[in-house]
Amino acid sequence: MARTGRRPGPTQTREAILAAARSQFAERGYGGATIRGIAAEAGVNAALVHHFFGSKDKVFVAAMNLPFDPAVLVETVVDGPRSGIGERILRLFLSLWREPDTRAPFFALVRSVSSSPEVAAQLRGFMESAVLARVAAALGVPRLRVLGAASQMVGVVMMRHVIGAEPMASADEDEMVALVAPVIQHYFDV
Amino acid sequence: MARTGRRPGPTQTREAILAAARSQFAERGYGGATIRGIAAEAGVNAALVHHFFGSKDKVFVAAMNLPFDPAVLVETVVDGPRSGIGERILRLFLSLWREPDTRAPFFALVRSVSSSPEVAAQLRGFMESAVLARVAAALGVPRLRVLGAASQMVGVVMMRHVIGAEPMASADEDEMVALVAPVIQHYFDV
Known part of the structure; x- marks a missing residue:
């Protein structure tokens, strides 16, 4: 779409969709919100939301400014x-x-999850359906074990980057792999 | 000490010490603050701070309203x-x-650590000297491995209680032990 003087350009339309998405996710949770409802609140056609984002989980990633696309995470796990x-x-x-x-939005996410039960609930709904269910199904691993692996990753982020405890904060990536990868692996070996 | 009309009662004195402690920890970090400096700022004798709290780490636990005394944690690990x-x-x-x-102060701690680099730095200094160094020395385990175990615990708290992802949030304690205890143990088996 070309920018014209007569109607909002793609940047404004995209922002309007994201604002509507944040409102719908806040009101209905991840599971309850729909592309159709988000489009209606933004005053655009549902096809336009698909055009801009592709799927509900990608709308969520953009609206919440998540530091990574979980589809990439799922591929990484499965491939x-x-x-x-x-x-x-x-x-x-x-x-x-x-x-x-990517680090800044990660911090912002930790802050908002820990200070807002509503944000925590939205993220929970998203994680359960967009990440957990897919990984568990693709690998045939119980969801509780996938969450064990996820909890270890979240803990590394908190300890190494948010709290910054030494010597973990300045350990190099190979040291971190030697320390933590066997644990992540353990959760997937069933 | 009995309450009198003439001088502050123990509750006020204790609160004055805790306020001074928060100020000193914020200004100097955990490592730099001293009982003597806290007493001076509170306008009391250092012996009175020892009388109320016993040690710098216990002043810190009280001032930061930590959900548990790390001395108990250290004993649990070592005994x-x-x-x-x-x-x-x-x-x-x-x-x-x-x-x-104990749950409420845990949430408050996660919030303040993730929103304030100063609080994160204080907690880091405290953890490194009051918990990490003691556990590592008592068990002869490298600090990085003790932090691996700590990161797994922090991750469980985040995933089960802050994010509340199912089925981990409602798993019973025996299920959690079966899932996570072998991982914690792994970090201590060197």
Whole structure:
């Protein structure tokens, strides 16, 4: 779409959709919100929301400014040899922290999850259906074990990057892999 | 000490010490603050701070309203058979979450650590000297591995209680022990 003087440009339309999405996710939770409802609140056609974002989970990623697309996470987990899952996941997460562009929204997410039960509930609904269910189904691993692996990753983020406890904060990535990848792997070996 | 009309009662004195402690920890960090400096700021004798709290780490626990005394955590880790460390730590943490009295300050701590780099720095200094160094020395385990175990515990708290992802949020304690205790144990088996 070209920008014209007569109607909102793609940037404004995209922002209007994201604002509507935040409102719908806040009101209905991740599970209850729909592309159709988001489009209606933004005053656009549902096809336009699909055009801009593709799917509800990608609308959520953009609206919540998540530091990564869980579809990439799911691919990382599922693709490649099963014995390398732990290391692949860990290296993906560690790489997200190298760049301030992905680090800043990670901090913002930790803050908003821990200060707002509503945000925590939205993220929970999203994680359960967009990440957990897909990984569990693709690998045939019980959801509780996938959450065990996820909890270890979240804990590494908190300890290494939010609290910044030494010597973990300045351990290099190979040391982190040697320490934590076997644990992540353990949760997927069933 | 009896309450009198002429001088502050123990409650006010205790609160004055805690206010001075928060100020000193904020200004100097955990490592830099001293009982003597806290007493001076509160306008009391250092012996009175020892009388009320016993040690700097206990002043910190009270001033920051920490949900548990790390001395208890250290004892839990160190006492008893080494092969049961994972289960003992996990059951201690899970028990802290059963009661709203300890759960509320845990949430407050997660919020303040993730929103304030200063609080994160204070907590980091405290953890490194009051918990990490003691556990590492008592068990002869490298600090990085102790932090691995700590990161798994923090992650369980985030996933089960802050995000509340199912089925982990409503798993019973025995299920959690079966899932996570072997991982905690792994970090201590060197």
